[in-house]
Amino acid sequence: MQVEISGQKLELHQGDITLQEVDAIVNAANSRLAGGGGVDGAIHRRGGQSIMAETDAKYPDGCPTGSAVISGAGKLPAKYVIHAVGPVWSGGSRGEAELLAGAYRRCLELAVEHDCRGIALPALSTGAYRYPIDQAARAALSVAIEFLEAHGKPELVRFVLFDAGTYGAFAAALEELTA
Ligand code: ADP
Numbered sequence: 427m428q429v430e431i432s433g434q435k436l437e438l439h440q441g442d443i444t445l446q447e448v449d450a451i452v453n454a455a456n457s458r459l460a461g462g463g464g465v466d467g468a469i470h471r472r473g474g475q476s477i478m479a480e481t482d483a484k485y486p487d488g489c490p491t492g493s494a495v496i497s498g499a500g501k502l503p504a505k506y507v508i509h510a511v512g513p514v515w516s517g518g519s520r521g522e523a524e525l526l527a528g529a530y531r532r533c534l535e536l537a538v539e540h541d542c543r544g545i546a547l548p549a550l551s552t553g554a555y556r557y558p559i560d561q562a563a564r565a566a567l568s569v570a571i572e573f574l575e576a577h578g579k580p581e582l583v584r585f586v587l588f589d590a591g592t593y594g595a596f597a598a599a600l601e602e603l604t605a
Pocket of ligand 1: 465512552553587
């Protein structure tokens with residue numbers, strides 16, 4: 427599924443984020459940038475050790491929840507990995523929505539600052555961090571739409587959703603937000 431926002435592409439794609447041939451892919455990292463399962467495990471496995479070596483050296487204090495940091499992408503087809511730290515879901519009254527939006531916003535800012543034409547993002551916080559998928563989809567897409575409307579770039583924002591259920595939730599949210 428694809429829509430145009432301010433002349434730029436906003437896409438939904440079911441697949442594996444590590445395979446995306448775009449300038450930047452986003453990792454669902456933890457605040458220590460310590461490595462984990464899910465998206466993070468797949469990125470470090472395919473990308474090789476240089477990614478962790480770089481984040482250890484550049485960001486010894488990790489990255490706060492609700493923000494993101496950038497590194498090279500090792501052996502992956504992308505140029506950059508943006509390590510975003512979404513919140514752990516704990517009921518919704520601990521600022522989760524603002525933190526999730528903040529993490530996505532910082533990813534888009536970093537991509538533009540590094541002249542990335544395309545960025546691929548996963549459904550942050552919806553795996554191990556248990557954020558309810560419908561709310562996460564609306565939050566993610568709202569930030570992307572607002573960012574594209576405000577900045578007119580990057581040229582391509584692609585959400586890469588691993589399974590059909592997550593894709594379906596994003597598709598429903600995108601229809602609702604662009605109706
Ligand atoms: P978090 O800890 O932020 O919840 P996870 O990596 O556990 O992050 O999961 C985030 C989302 O990414 C989940 O919807 C999960 O199904 C999905 N996912 C897992 N592996 C991949 C992958 N290789 N490409 C894209 N999405 C993935």
